[in-house]
Amino acid sequence: MFRKMLAILILVSLAAMGFAGGGQEEAAPTVDASGNGGFDWRAYEGSTVVFNFPNHVHYNAMMDSGVIEEFEELTGITVETDMMQYLNMHDKQVLEMSKPTGDYDLISMVVMWKSEYAMADMIQPLQPFFDNPALAVPDYDFDDLVPGYVEVTGIAGGENIYRDGPGAQLFGLPFGSETSFLIYRKDLFDEYNVKVPETYDELTEAARFFAEEVPGVYGLTMRAASGHHATHGWLLHASPMGARVFDDNWEPAFTSPEAIETIEFMKTMIEYGPPGMEGFTQDEEFAAFLQGDAAIYLDASVFAARAKDPTVSEVHDKLGFALHPTAKTAGSETGGFGLAIPANAASPEAAFLLMQFLTMKETERKVILAGGAPFRMSAVNDAGLQAQYPEFAVLAEQLKYANPDWRPIIPEWGEINGPLLGTAINQALTGQKTPEQAMADIVEPVRQVMIRAGYIK
Amino acid sequence: MSSHGIAGRKPLNAYLFLLPAFAVLAGVLLIPIVNGLRLSFFDWPLRNISKAPVFVGFRNYVELFRSEFFRASIRATLIFTLSVVSIELVVGTAIALVLEGDIPGLRFFRTLYVLPIMIAPVVVGVVWRFMYHPSYGKINFFLGQMGINPVGWLSDPEVAMKAVIIADVWQWTPFVFLLVLAGLQGVPKDLSEAARVDGANYTQTLLFVKLPHISSVLGLTAVLRLIDSFRSLVVIFNMTFGGPGVTTEVLSLHLYKTAFISQRLGLSSAIAVILLLLIFALSFVLIVRGVRGEKR
Numbered sequence: 001m002f003r004k005m006l007a008i009l010i011l012v013s014l015a016a017m018g019f020a021g022g023g024q025e026e027a028a029p030t031v032d033a034s035g036n037g038g039f040d041w042r043a044y045e046g047s048t049v050v051f052n053f054p055n056h057v058h059y060n061a062m063m064d065s066g067v068i069e070e071f072e073e074l075t076g077i078t079v080e081t082d083m084m085q086y087l088n089m090h091d092k093q094v095l096e097m098s099k100p101t102g103d104y105d106l107i108s109m110v111v112m113w114k115s116e117y118a119m120a121d122m123i124q125p126l127q128p129f130f131d132n133p134a135l136a137v138p139d140y141d142f143d144d145l146v147p148g149y150v151e152v153t154g155i156a157g158g159e160n161i162y163r164d165g166p167g168a169q170l171f172g173l174p175f176g177s178e179t180s181f182l183i184y185r186k187d188l189f190d191e192y193n194v195k196v197p198e199t200y201d202e203l204t205e206a207a208r209f210f211a212e213e214v215p216g217v218y219g220l221t222m223r224a225a226s227g228h229h230a231t232h233g234w235l236l237h238a239s240p241m242g243a244r245v246f247d248d249n250w251e252p253a254f255t256s257p258e259a260i261e262t263i264e265f266m267k268t269m270i271e272y273g274p275p276g277m278e279g280f281t282q283d284e285e286f287a288a289f290l291q292g293d294a295a296i297y298l299d300a301s302v303f304a305a306r307a308k309d310p311t312v313s314e315v316h317d318k319l320g321f322a323l324h325p326t327a328k329t330a331g332s333e334t335g336g337f338g339l340a341i342p343a344n345a346a347s348p349e350a351a352f353l354l355m356q357f358l359t360m361k362e363t364e365r366k367v368i369l370a371g372g373a374p375f376r377m378s379a380v381n382d383a384g385l386q387a388q389y390p391e392f393a394v395l396a397e398q399l400k401y402a403n404p405d406w407r408p409i410i411p412e413w414g415e416i417n418g419p420l421l422g423t424a425i426n427q428a429l430t431g432q433k434t435p436e437q438a439m440a441d442i443v444e445p446v447r448q449v450m451i452r453a454g455y456i457k
Numbered sequence: 458m459s460s461h462g463i464a465g466r467k468p469l470n471a472y473l474f475l476l477p478a479f480a481v482l483a484g485v486l487l488i489p490i491v492n493g494l495r496l497s498f499f500d501w502p503l504r505n506i507s508k509a510p511v512f513v514g515f516r517n518y519v520e521l522f523r524s525e526f527f528r529a530s531i532r533a534t535l536i537f538t539l540s541v542v543s544i545e546l547v548v549g550t551a552i553a554l555v556l557e558g559d560i561p562g563l564r565f566f567r568t569l570y571v572l573p574i575m576i577a578p579v580v581v582g583v584v585w586r587f588m589y590h591p592s593y594g595k596i597n598f599f600l601g602q603m604g605i606n607p608v609g610w611l612s613d614p615e616v617a618m619k620a621v622i623i624a625d626v627w628q629w630t631p632f633v634f635l636l637v638l639a640g641l642q643g644v645p646k647d648l649s650e651a652a653r654v655d656g657a658n659y660t661q662t663l664l665f666v667k668l669p670h671i672s673s674v675l676g677l678t679a680v681l682r683l684i685d686s687f688r689s690l691v692v693i694f695n696m697t698f699g700g701p702g703v704t705t706e707v708l709s710l711h712l713y714k715t716a717f718i719s720q721r722l723g724l725s726s727a728i729a730v731i732l733l734l735l736i737f738a739l740s741f742v743l744i745v746r747g748v749r750g751e752k753r
Contacts, residue, residue: 091717098506120504225612226700276591279612279701284590293592411504415719423526427702430614441525448520452500 039137044350045076051354052093053108054086054337057306058176061372062358071357077350086110086337087228090414093342097122102344105351108176108337111153116411118156118171123340125169126154129352137356144376145359148402149174152409153338162409172338173359174375176302179324179402180236180333181394183289183297183307186320188217196320200240200327203296204268210295211272219272221294223285226426227418231407232282232335234425236299238262239331239403240324245421246408250455252446254421255439258328263428263435270429278429290314298324301398302336304391305371321391323398331403336373412453420445490733497727503720510723517727527728529703530711534735536618537707538686541625542679548626549633550675554663556634557641571635573628582695585624586611589696614701621693621705625686633678640674641667680743687736708732 096102158168197203207219223229243258288294324332428438499510589610610620690709699706716725
């Protein structure tokens with residue numbers, strides 16, 4: 001009898017502790033701040049989420065900020081991290097997602113793979129998760145996520161497959177997303193009284209000035225290596241210059257005068273740039289600015305945190321930020337990374353909890369403080385953060401001009417991006433062909449891709 | 458009658474004993490090759506791997522031979538392979554001849570020369586990429602000290618292939634050196650001594666005694682290096698990833714990009730078949746010539 005009573009007593013006290021567990025969570029700083037006390041974070045306690053993400057400034061900040069450990073403590077879910085070079089993630093992700101059950105529960109994808117994954121049913125639509133009250137954090141405030149980032153990182157199936165519109169579904173959430181803006185060496189611009197470029201003509205003039213007039217300093221740093229990097233570099237300038245990859249009928253449009261002019265501009269920048277820039281990957285583009293060799297950087301906005309990091313940047317205290325210069329129009333990039341859940345994930349619900357946790361306001365702030373990039377309007381427009389991060393004010397303005405149709409991220413983009421377009425652009429940049437010839441030579445191969453995929457009848 | 462019976466069973470027994478070896482060969486070699494050959498007649502995108510491949514006949518091969526980048530890739534492969542194999546054979550043999558005698562401290566030098574083979578190709582690629590870096594690389598730094606302008610080692614289409622060849626020669630010459638040295642040590646001493654007594658000078662001894670003696674070793678080394686360099690991927694992958702343009706995009710890298718970036722498994726199988734045929738043809742020529750040489 002005594003034994004029985006003792007057993008009941010233990011059971012009751014255990015149950016009480018279980019409820020009290022919720023109370024303890026409320027006491028945890030993250031949950032307390034978001035007021036999600038009623039939400040049960042521990043529903044998937046004991047499960048494991050395998051998370052594949054890039055070695056990238058934003059994800060490094062995530063790791064440094066301690067939010068992963070916080071999530072583990074809050075939920076009792078174990079997070080296994082798998083960090084890779086960003087362009088190498090694709091092969092691994094496709095292989096994992098082609099198996100009956102993959103190793104990954106949560107992936108970070110470069111936005112250009114979004115449609116490919118979504119159309120092949122490799123990643124799961126997120127709406128069913130958000131509709132499930134047991135899984136959706138009550139005050140997540142989805143509408144606060146930068147709308148342009150959500151469209152480019154997460155939405156597929158609408159207009160042109162990769163845009164929003166009828167039939168579109170949400171497949172991903174922005175985390176490490178970016179637009180482009182200008183970072184310049186304020187000390188040099190001030191010393192030599194050079195105007196911070198607002199137009200491409202002024203940009204060309206500033207690059208020429210530093211390359212020719214200031215010893216040891218070059219103009220703009222840029223990625224241009226054969227393949228993906230050359231295409232990215234070209235698209236950055238193609239958008240404001242009015243060049244497009246396809247016309248409205250999916251016919252190649254990269255032989256247009258604007259497209260050729262964009263390559264000519266890049267060739268000029270190479271002339272005024274650090275030696276060997278025509279072979280630069282993103283890492284080398286960054287290094288040239290961090291080492292103080294280049295006076296101007298015009299590319300992904302997430303680089304701002306690294307440029308300001310005194311441990312890696314020689315120029316961390318000499319920076320100015322400005323809008324992406326305009327040519328025919330104003331149009332900055334939309335790209336970077338988004339989080340998605342593979343269709344064959346072993347623990348999709350736990351992965352969704354982690355996905356939400358990482359993109360919540362409180363987590364975002366911690367990641368920003370560790371050197372990450374903002375992805376919520378509330379953070380970009382926050383006066384306190386703007387005072388601490390001068391680039392946020394520029395970013396808030398730049399986002400108005402971020403071009404959601406910056407690149408045609410159809411499922412077949414991978415076949416066009418590096419192997420055809422990026423190779424041809426690099427051939428032109430390295431003088432193997434004239435820009436006109438290089439682009440004309442890939443019209444037919446690109447058309448064949450589009451015919452095979454059914455875009456051109 | 459009985460002897461006839463035994464004679465009749467003999468070949469059968471022999472085949473029976475061959476069976477396990479054949480089964481292993483079929484499992485690891487024949488079946489994958491036949492499957493690869495079969496796949497080269499299909500269209501099978503990696504991103505839709507769950508769907509069945511579509512038969513397209515010879516269309517993959519037609520597409521390949523129409524593709525400018527594929528033709529450039531064949532050209533890059535031939536330039537790369539023939540250059541590295543010939544340079545490595547000449548340099549490796551020369552070093553072996555120098556270090557063949559009884560010089561003090563020889564063992565130390567032999568070990569030193571062999572070190573590059575032991576380094577993982579990924580590391581070799583990354584280290585050479587750093588050394589070739591236009592602004593921060595050691596090579597341009599030393600050139601700068603001598604007043605020479607920076608060279609775009611990996612970005613200049615005229616130079617990139619040479620830069621890649623230098624890295625491969627650096628890594629694989631020791632391999633040739635090792636094999637040739639072993640061959641040279643197998644040359645009977647009395648042969649070269651007899652030649653010298655007969656009044657032959659060093660060049661004559663080398664040309665008419667030593668080299669003929671090690672010709673089969675040289676042939677074998679050439680075949681091994683040829684096959685290996687045809688398939689080499691990792692060093693170039695890390696150094697140039699095929700650039701500038703497609704000037705260093707050897708077939709194995711073109712195959713990788715076709716399979717994993719363009720995601721066309723059928724087309725990449727067609728490249729694999731062509732790569733296999735090329736290696737087979739070149740090795741065949743060398744092996745047949747080697748066998749003939751031995752028979753003589």
